Amino acid sequence: MIVAERKPFEEIAQSVAGFRRVLVAGCGTCVAVCLTGGEKEAGILAAQLDIAAQLGEREQAFSVGCVERQCDREFLEELAPQVEQADAVLSLACGAGIQFLAEQYPEVPVLAGVNTTFIGINDDVGVWQEKCRSCRDCVLTLTGGICPVTLCPKGMLNGPCGGGEDGKCETDPERDCAWALIAARLERTGRLGGLEDIVPARDRRNALPGKQVHPAYERRYSAHE
Ligand code: SF4
Numbered sequence: 638m639i640v641a642e643r644k645p646f647e648e649i650a651q652s653v654a655g656f657r658r659v660l661v662a663g664c665g666t667c668v669a670v671c672l673t674g675g676e677k678e679a680g681i682l683a684a685q686l687d688i689a690a691q692l693g694e695r696e697q698a699f700s701v702g703c704v705e706r707q708c709d710r711e712f713l714e715e716l717a718p719q720v721e722q723a724d725a726v727l728s729l730a731c732g733a734g735i736q737f738l739a740e741q742y743p744e745v746p747v748l749a750g751v752n753t754t755f756i757g758i759n760d761d762v763g764v765w766q767e768k769c770r771s772c773r774d775c776v777l778t779l780t781g782g783i784c785p786v787t788l789c790p791k792g793m794l795n796g797p798c799g800g801g802e803d804g805k806c807e808t809d810p811e812r813d814c815a816w817a818l819i820a821a822r823l824e825r826t827g828r829l830g831g832l833e834d835i836v837p838a839r840d841r842r843n844a845l846p847g848k849q850v851h852p853a854y855e856r857r858y859s860a861h862e
């Protein structure tokens with residue numbers, strides 16, 4: 638899932654300051670699960686902004702909308718009647734959802750109410766852990782299902798940097814060295830030999846924005862090109 642955290646209230650209040658009618662738009666998927674931008678959080682934020690506006694004697698009105706996913710055109714279309722009534726939309730979706738909302742409604746200012754933090758997992762109640770940097774060249778098969786791109790601050794792809802001590806990371810003795818974890822896991826599963834395969838240097842072209850078309854739809858879209 639994509640994890641996000643709400644921006645500081647002062648920053649949000651400042652971003653909506655120039656608008657009379659603001660739609661606070663939640664997203665019902667990842668940001669709802671991480672208790673940041675779902676319908677409930679959108680309602681709470683709208684109420685807080687409303688109180689702040691009243692205290693500041695500003696004439697502002699805050700409405701609330703929420704769709705299943707802001708990163709999906711079909712769901713975004715459901716917001717149209719509410720967007721039409723707004724001078725600005727404050728989105729609580731992840732960065733992808735906010736951008737797609739802005740793209741779908743080009744005439745309306747779109748504001749970001751959250752900071753997208755990472756792709757991660759729900760580790761415990763109210764706790765999320767980063768697991769993947771979406772590098773587009775996954776090495777998890779070789780590294781025992783532990784990601785060195787995410788867990789190693791130096792992004793070492795072919796073994797440890799040599800600076801770690803007692804299984805802890807050189808950059809932070811409180812953290813496990815990613816490669817100590819990888820080696821332990823591979824040893825446990827009898828796959829240490831796989832580390833002899835060299836992972837080549839990353840293709841920096843992967844730093845460009847990605848696009849993916851499912852093979853079943855390739856013909857449909859190539860016909861349009
Ligand atoms: S190697 Fe790590 S960052 Fe890259 S895709 Fe796999 S899990 Fe994600």
Ligand code: SF4
Pocket residue numbers: 788789790791792793796797798799800801802805806807808813814815816817
């Ligand atoms: S000690 Fe391990 S995790 Fe830390 S930077 Fe070096 S290889 Fe990466």
